[in-house]
Amino acid sequence: MSPAQKFYRSIGVRHHEVRTVWLFFLHNFFLGIGTILVYVSANVILLENHPETSLPIAYIGSAIAMMIVGKLYAHYEHLLALRTLAVRVLWAVIILTFIIDVLVLAGHSVWSSIAIMVGFRMIYLLTNLEFWGVSAVVFDVRQSKRLFSVISSGDMPAKAMGAILAALVHAHTDMFFLLIVAFGSFLAAIYILRLTYHSHDVHATHGSSRVRQPNQSLIVEHLFGNSRLITSMCLSLVAVATVAASVEYAFFINVKYKIHSTTSLLQYLSKVLALTYLIAMVVKVIISGQALDRLGIRRSLQLLPITALVGVIVFWIVWVLDVSEPTWLLYYCALYLTFEVMRRSLFDPVFLVLFQPLTTQQRLHGHTLVKGYYEPLGMALAGVMIYAFHAYPELNEWVLFVWMGIGTLVAFLLLRRTYQNYLNELKSALSRRFLETNELAAPEEVLNLVLTNLESARVEEVINAMNWLKTHHPEKLSDASVMLLSHAELPVRRFALESFIDLKFPVDAPLVYRLALQDPEPAIRALASRLYAGLPKADAKGVADLLHHPELTTRKGAILGSWKNRPYTKLATESFEKLSISNDPADRMAVLEIIRGLQLQQRSDLVTASLKSTDSAVVNAAIRTAGVMQNAALTRQLVNLLSDKLYWRTAARSLSDMQTAAVPFLEEAVLASSDTLLIRRIASVCAKIKVPESHHVLTTLVGKPDLTVRMAALRALSHLESVATKSEIYYPVLQEELKLAQRLLHGSLHKNDKELLACLDYEIGLLLQRVFFLLMQLYDRDVIASVRTGIDHASRERRANALEMLDNLIPRVVYQCLQALLDDVPVAEKVRLVDAQLEPFHSQEPLLTYILHQGETMFSAWTISVALRRWTSRSLANTRLLGPYLNHPIQLLRESADGVLQVVKENHPEWYQRLLADHPTIASQHMKSTEAHISDFERVIVLKNTRLFADTPENILSTIAPIMKEVTYQDGQTIFQKGDIGNCMFVIYSGTVDIFDRQQRLAQFGRGDVFGELALLDTEPRSASAVVASDVLLFRIDHEDFYDLMEEREEVLRNMMRILCQRIRLQNEKIQTMSVIPNNG
DSSP states (O other): HHHHHHHHHHHTTOGGHHHHHHHHHHHHHHHOOOOOHHHHHHHHHHHHHHHHHHHHHHHHHHHHHHHHHHHHHHHHHHSSHHHHHHHHHHHHHHHHHHHHHHHHOOOOHHHHHHHHHHHHHHHHHHHHHHHHHHHHSOOOOOHHHHHHHGGGGGGHHHHHHHHHHHHHOOOOHHHHHHHHHHHHHHHHHHHHHHHHHHHOOOOOOOOOOOOOOOOOHHHHHHSSSSSSHHHHHHHHHHHHHHHHHHHHHHHHHHHHHOOHHHHHHHHHHHHHHHHHHHHHHHHIIIIIHHHHHHHHHHHHHHHHHHHHHHHHHHHHHHHHHHHOHHHHHHHHHHHHHHHHHHHHIHHHHHHHHHHTOOOHHHHHHHHHIIIIIIIEEEHHHHHHHHHHHOOOOOHHHHHHHHHHHHHHHHHHHHHHHHHHHHHHHHHHHHOOOOOOOOSSOHHHHHHHHHHHHTTTTTTHHHHHHHHHHHOOOHHHHHHTTHHHHTSSHHHHHHHHHHHHHHTTTOOOHHHHHHHHOOOSOOOHHHHHHHHHHTTTTTOHHHHHHHHHHHHHHHHHHHHHTTTTGGGGHHHHHHHHHHHHOOOOHHHHHHHHHHHHHHHHHHHHHHHHHHOOOOOOOHHHHHHHHHSSSOOOOHHHHHHHHHGGGTTHHHHHHHHHHHHHGGGGHHHHHHOOOOHHHHHHHHHHHTOOOOOOOHHHHHHHHHOOHHHHHHHHHHHHHTTOOSSSSOOHHHHHHHHHHHHHHHHHHHHHHTTTOOHHHHHHHHHHHHHHHHHHHHHHSSOOHHHHHHHHHHHHHHHHHHHHHHHHHHTTOOOHHHOOOOOOOOHHOHHHHHHHHHHSSSSOOOOOOOOOHHHHHHHGGSSSSHHHHHHHHOOOOOOOHHHHGGGGHOOOHHHHHHHHHHHHHHHHHHHHHHHHHHHHHHHHHHHHHHHHHHSSSSSSSHHHHHHTTTTTTTOOHHHHHHHHHEEEEEEOHHHTOEOOOSSOOOOOOEEEEEEEEEETTEEEEEEEEEOOOOOOOGGGGGOOOSEEEEEEEEEEEEEEEEHHHHHHHHOHHHHHHHHHHHHHHHHEEEEEEEEHHHHHOOOOO
């Protein structure tokens, strides 16, 4: 690393930011030269003309002028593009400098000196607004926090140079030439600004700000730009500016009265000012960034008022001690120097960072308001107070410090409030911004609207209206029963019947009976039979006819309805008993549905027998019924079925429906089983059982060494309500994850193997997910969820706001490690940053050996496969690492281990023989592996080379490879016809396939092409036919298998959704392009 790189790294500047930082540094440098030369000129003249009165009047006049300029700037900020506004501001500064030049030559009075000071303050404000406006658009919140102190330090050496020049100024003509130099400096600043425009898109949209919160004060909105953050910043800066002006006045006046010679005074001031600016520059560039990292924003903001408060306390100590004149002079110099260094090097950069979470327009408007109106207001308040006591020098001296003490305390409290509003604004910047339900229309208006929607022609509106009335005004739904039950649309009739069954309200019995017998839809007839048989005024003969109806659905509905209707209970029981002795699968499924609907606990024998059926539909129905039986034996069977490939999803739903009753059995299985697949599925069930007992089961899984189990448990916990933080459980796990990250980063160091590095990146990505899930258990869950979403966001600013929110929420060690993992910096830099936070890393075990040692406990199958293919055996003990992988259930790992075994056989025959002795089945396993047509490794490569999965990591593709089935078709065979229900996707390994719409050939696909992919997510009819053009070998991926995989592996689902979104976005772009009609007129 070169010295320059070390220097940039020490001040927090990254390689791609160097040019930008230099441009802003130089821009601020030239602005600093111009403003300090004007400042020198104004102060020299003021100190010659009764400073005890001219200074406070200059403060008041400057404040008024700055407020006017600030309002003008805010006006044009909304009208002009930022690029144009910034250049025009600098030209306005040059014109003001010219006017001051004229005043310096022509004016020698007190009012001329005041006018010159007012001119300086206007120039200072305009240059400040221009510089910050451009930098606020170019840098995001995290860059601002890191770089504002660096780029804004450009004016420090310039001001130090100007302060030294003050000692050389003894006449107005000298100052005239200083102002001529200021002209050139401002012109140079314009040139640097144009270079910045060429390097960056400096643009601020004039969009609307965020929606005002319901409890936002209209006064706040009018005065402070619709933001509590801006409000508190404005008020804070009023207090800070008041204290700053008081400190400056106390310094200048006391130095003036204690050093009577003008020459000595100027030389003394020049030394103090030069020292102040030089120290401020050093602190800004080198120390402030590190101090901010250690202190955080809140403490950094509070340092300035604390410094001022200490200064006030020291004043009273010095006052009581009645010290000599030199001591007083030293005190005032130390107070001014310390306060200004803290203000310029630490407070100002941090204070400006607070604007970054706001929208761009709010940010620029807020800064203009704070700097252009409220900071001058604080200066004006100080000026008025100082002028009020100027006739009483002795009184004025201590009253000034009382005033400063009060202002400091107010500033301290307001800055604390500002920090809280800053955190809230960060949350708002990350929020989804949906309306709350209490912001909807008034209840009476909603009711009228819903009643109108009952007569809508749109089915969705009618059903939504019924659903709302069912919850809020069920009596209104009953009034409309005849209209709804006679509705022409099936979904409306069905929802109405279901609602009246739940509500048990009286309805028109003849109309319901007619539906039970005559409605064309079996589902409606079943529901109508159930409703009618449960009516107190139902006709006995009608109920009996329904209970013995030849149609099974009608009979089932009648049994469900009449079972608890006392006059007909006996008839219902007889009908049920006749149905239960039938061996027909349809009858058995109806019986199981009746048992489930009525929760007939005494019929558990029927459910147990049905679980052994050879008919999968009957077994699924039995599993659903077992979930309501509250039977220990049946519940254990459900838990065991979580390992079943065919029935696990139905079992999982039944267990989750049992809620608290299922938890003891799930916990029992977790303690007894070592099957990671079963434990992961138990975790997914617990996620839907939102009780403390479920939380306890998941918490025990968090500490498991298997990271797939840990991930499943943490993901499940994120769906449960927060409970009292168990930091003693989560913090050690968090430390484990950070240590693993450190291990992986060190393993990535000095590696050029792209495939291995991609695997490590993938593993770090999974690690980051686990870390965020852990943080959700330790801190505000909604905030962490928003941060996680923000970090994944495409917007640079959204990502920056997310990380900034983390910085203010989690411990510094964790934040610094996360920042290193998430930032786009070289691996060596990541390693350095993480090592600085954690204990030094020491490991004698090479990375590849470490991966093989840990296996699937810590790493995905593809990462292990890559490690195996690169691993070299060093000893017999080392070679025995192959053992578990040679008989591994995952084919990909068996294939990779078999490849290493052949190398061992060739290079170390004696080690190979020892392995054969330890694992006698190796030879037969090798024979079986060679019989496989296409290896899983090759399947992954085939998928990677398809257009659909080109951007998908191999770690995810390796989970798809096992569910790819090899199928072959001969030339001319039809793979599927248009209109067939799609239930699988195909990947072509060899050969060609034509796609037809009737007789028209739409496309021809060859090796590596994919067709029928939408069937993976939606089993809709095929839109075209596929016919073999030449003998093909295809990989078929079935819909059901892929759904199972997506439920097991969330990353597969997320990746599939990303792919589909990309395709939809691409199609939309094509449609938009096609819809553009060229204007030839």
